[in-house]
Amino acid sequence: MNYQISALTLVASLLAGTAAVAQTAAPSGPPPEAQNSAQPANTGVDEGDIIVTATRRESSLQKTPIAISAFSQATLDRQQVRDITDLARFVPSLQFSQQGDQSAVVLTLRGIGNDSAYTEVADPEVAIYIDGVYSPRSQGASVLAYDLERIEVLRGPQGTLFGRNATVGALSFVSAKPNFDGVSGYVEAIAGDYQRFGARGALNLPLSDTLALRIGFATERNDGYADFQPAPNAPGIDPAAFVTSGKKYYARDQSSARVSLLWKPSDRLTWNLSAEGFLDKGAPVIGLLQTPRPGTKRWSTLSDTAPDTDRYSVAVRSNIDYSITDGITATYIAGFSRIGGSTRTDADAGALPPTGGFDPADPTKLLFLGGFGENATIASRFDFMSHEFQLKSAGEQAFDWIAGVYYSHEKNYIRFDVDQRDGYRFGGTRAFVGSFIQANRQIDSLAGFGQLTWNVSDALRATGGLRYTHDKKEDIGGRNVTAFGCPATGPCNVNIFGQFPNATAAELVALLNAQGGAFSISNNDVKGSWNKLSWLARVDADLAQDTLGYASVSTGFKGGNIQDGGETTDPETITNYEVGIKTRLFDRRLTLNLAAYYSDFKDYQVNQVRNTRDSAGNVIASQIVTENAEGATAYGFEAEAVANFTDDDRLQLAATVQKTKLKTLITVDGRFDDAGNVANQRDLEGNELAHAPRFSATATYEHDFHLAGGGTITPRGTIHYETRSWLSFFNGDRTNRVVGGVPVNYGTDFDKQKSYSRSDFALRYTAPEDKWLLEAFVQNIEDGKIRTNASTFGPTRYAPVFLSNLQPPRTFGARARLNF
Structure with missing residues (x-):
């Protein structure tokens, strides 16, 4: 407990120090450009405050009784936030991991998430909304932060008003809207090491008294961080099997554009319409050796598969x-989106290089010891559409209310191929190959909701809300085409990987077996439906001038899953108890928001052992399936503060103290080659959840130096610190494994991100009247090796080799912006 006490002491001392300095500060407020994530919002009373829509109506951030962080685009730019992975450092309790096969980002909030929720099979626990429209997949433009009015991060279940899969929270992206204030805009360029170059810009153009247009765009590219290692020099090994040049893993090459229209024919009618496109030509992330081989760098890989990403998304949103x-x-x-494309990645990550040499039992036979694996999304297309209709009260009334209905539909297609061999590409013996063709997976969600706030008095309010959800999922015609090992007779080199990309599963089996293959086919036809009533009860009160307190109990719901093989998994649910306070002190120079919560998470959808017992209770059969585990508990304390010591000095702070604990979960660690060996099952009860450090904090300080000519120089420093966290809920290995x-x-170090600090620094010059700026920056000054997951690779004859995806290394750059 000593570290918990130390963490709490650190938070208290930081906040106390902030208050002490603010108490002697001058009474005037900061300049408009100083407004930031924790600054209060404007309800028509306080000029310069941030508006949020967490309650599906505009309200002041400081008067919204929800744990919420809000970031303007200016703040995102200053903190070098390009996407939601960069955002995680600045939001209490928000963490992320990255997945290579699908180029997906998986989010965890308040310790609860699921690293496998990145395909059409599973839904995330943290929902992403863009202009009020749910985004079911995180592979498209939803990850980019450009030309936004703000990003809102809602912590805790949003099961009443947002509903769809906002089990533990939601990220709401609000794009910048056209306006009638005249022609305006900006252009921005950014350049740095690793051949980084990006450009961003926007143009606002009133077309008439009732119609306005806005165009925004963003491009981001950089070379990959992971260098290619030279091909092995071993007897019988063909160097041509290895990639030594070309696009590298962790490369980025993304571009997006958004066109928005505002039509306001009268004071009563407003229509915002936008269309957005996104293209990703970069490269996937890949697991890197946790312990590099002698003579190699950590940021390098012995790759026998060239990385490739060719993904796109298009979306239309209407409000x-x-x-x-x-x-x-x-x-x-209303909204429609389509995400599609392909990805190819090295599944073995160069963990086991082939050694060549001859078989001692047969000196004429070469051995290709090592391991080969390649994964590819040959093609995919995820279509999503949604409709939501709301009626709500406006103005000051005794009761504020909102009621509505919601419907969404997904239709998804994917073909995913796997090639695994004992050896290497040109000489290995086939271990497993498969093509997973899910031709028509559909998801329907229908909901009705309502929320009522009783304004008991000018200072006291009580809120209740309900949402009834009906979800349905089905797989129509999904098929797996697979082969294990080599056939007893016939060739072993019949290749399934990427072959006949437009063939159905039945056609693919026929074509391959005509060549001498030994492929079989299995079906995934399945459907399931689930219903759930989510609810909210909350009371909030003005405890003093500029001080809001609240207490709430809320529930969240994530629909069930369909699985390969025709099985289903029941929904996940959560009940969250929370109290919070939002206040501004010392002549409004200190903004302080605090929240404490306790979450009871039930029916966790996760791989586990299913035991079949006889009438006497003896286990007679076991298998690994995705089922509902008992769940977990999570509780913690979150703090956000902004102090304007003077008109020129600003400090921002976000901090979290949390604890998570699994309930009963009997499973086998699938990262090891004994994943199907139920003799190695163990109960993980009491383990911590992944990506849930006990303490984390981010502090940013900046100071304005005013020059004689009217310009400003602003140095800005940020430091982020975390205590150690686990990279999976297994919390390392235990002694009961039998191989x-x-x-x-195998110990615990491989499954642990040790405590670390990460520092960023920027120096910005802003011209008079904010007409242009220049900025130089460095990110991750320590060049820390920050891991986001832990994986293994190794055929059965080897001990596993441990791998991890990493956050970017130290990078340098400069930014220039022109406003007009």
């Missing part, structure tokens, strides 16, 4: 607001 009367507003939100009859313990 119509109509004031039926002065007290009632109708809102219709070949021998007890084995």
